[in-house]
Amino acid sequence: MRATPFALAALACAALLCGCTGDPETKVVDATAVEHGAALFRDPSIAGTRFNRYACSTCHEAVAGDAGDAMLPGAPLAGAVERPHYWGGQEVDLLGAINHCLYFFMTKDLPWTADEPAAQAIYAYLESLPSDGDAAEAVSFTPVYTLRDPSPGDPGKGELIHERACASCHGRARSGEGRLVERAPALPDQTLEEHPLGEYTELERRMVFVEKVRHGAFIGYGGQMPPFSAEVLSDEEFGDLLSFYELP
Ligand code: HEC
Ligand code: HEC
Known part of the structure; x- marks a missing residue:
């Protein structure tokens, strides 16, 4: 079986989605692709469905540290265009990695294709971010399959x-x-x-x-x-x- 992240969840979600009216249109920012991508990164309407409240920036920093001390579930995305693989090695394609987020978290039923304007703007934005240090290295991501009950703490x-x-x-x-x-x-x-x-x-x-x-x-x-x-x-x-x- 092809290893999409946690492949099991796909079936559970698909049934919930329908083509509904009243979905937001993404605002087209009259600017360069990079600026347009920067705006889209922080805009929940990027998913084109009124059921979504998240922006990419809800879960990802653009550059490590730019959300202060927030503990975000997704990795910082500066350097992502150069990474060898994504989702802890479960996905090799950048567009595929983004489509998992759109589908599983942002309730977008149809994946982006490479000629989708929003995908191109996001790509231009991600490519413009500084990829110094180890930003372009694969990010370590260990999903916890076997649950452990953590010991009491502070x-x-x-x-x-x-x-x-x-x-x-x-x-x-x-x-x-x-x-x-x-x-x-x-x-x-x-x-x-x-x-x-x-x-x-x-x-x-x-x-x-x-x-x-x-x-x-x-x-x-x-x-x-x-x-x-x-x-x-x-x-x-x-x-x-x-x-x-x-x-x-
Ligand atoms: C609700 C939270 C959430 C939202 C919203 C979200 N993501 Fe993610 N994203 C994740 C998680 C969790 C992962 C898996 C951990 C990881 O590898 O970053 C992930 C992984 C990724 C990866 C792979 C990173 C890597 O190096 O492994 C990319 C690229 C990505 N997301 C881009 C996006 C973009 C672009 C958007 C907006 C269109 C977006 N994500 C929206 C949570 C989210
Ligand atoms: C990006 C948004 C987001 C973040 C961050 C987040 N949650 Fe949630 N959480 C949700 C949503 C939305 C639900 C409602 C159920 C669903 O859609 O998954 C939920 C549901 C839950 C539930 C209810 C589970 C149940 O079966 O009744 C618990 C418990 C929970 N979250 C704990 C946490 C804890 C603890 C954290 C921080 C470590 C956290 N969540 C971070 C979005 C989030």
Whole structure:
């Protein structure tokens, strides 16, 4: 079988998508391809569907460090045009790597082809970014297939992890204030309410968090949440986060 990232998820998602009206048109910026690509990189309408709230920049820095201390699930993209492969070696084609994001996270059903204007503008933008240092090396990306329950950690550090890794989509802890995606639950409260004790054991409730964060929309899960690899979020940091959520 061809190794698309977490190939299993494809079937689960396809059924949900339909050609709907009311989808946003991408704004054409009257500028060079590079400037147009830079604008598109930060524009959720790039996916052309009203079900998408994410921009590429929701999950990727253009240049490492440009989103401050945010812990983003996708790799920085400066140097990406020169990388030998993508998605931890699961994809060799840059356009293919981008199409996985459009399909799995941004609910775009049809992939970009190489002559798609938005694809060309994004390519021009990515090519214009500085690829010094090790930016052009393949990025290490280890999806966590076999779940490990992380040991309890430091809730103070966990609070910061929530802000750096989760708040961009889920909003503030407990209230969900400022969330980007309406159906992203307020963490941890709403998820715990949806998995009440009695119906679920303490361990099962904890594992809902572990599975979702490690598998995102993959491995039997649907939805639009990206997976967090071992490189982006260590088990120790994850333990801090679960302690901040007061999950026993
Ligand atoms: C919801 C989060 C999310 C969004 C939105 C998203 N990506 Fe990704 N992207 C990921 C994750 C997770 C990976 C896999 C980890 C990795 O290799 O970066 C990935 C991988 C990639 C890769 C391969 C990087 C590498 O070196 O392995 C490219 C290129 C890429 N994305 C480009 C884009 C572009 C361009 C957009 C906007 C059209 C986009 N992505 C939108 C999360 C996202
Ligand atoms: C790019 C956006 C995004 C980021 C970043 C993100 N999530 Fe999510 N998350 C979602 C969305 C959207 C949902 C709703 C279900 C779906 O579409 O996958 C969700 C659902 C969840 C759920 C509910 C799972 C269930 O089965 O009820 C949990 C738990 C969760 N996220 C935890 C986290 C944690 C912890 C972090 C930070 C480490 C995080 N998420 C980061 C978008 C995100």
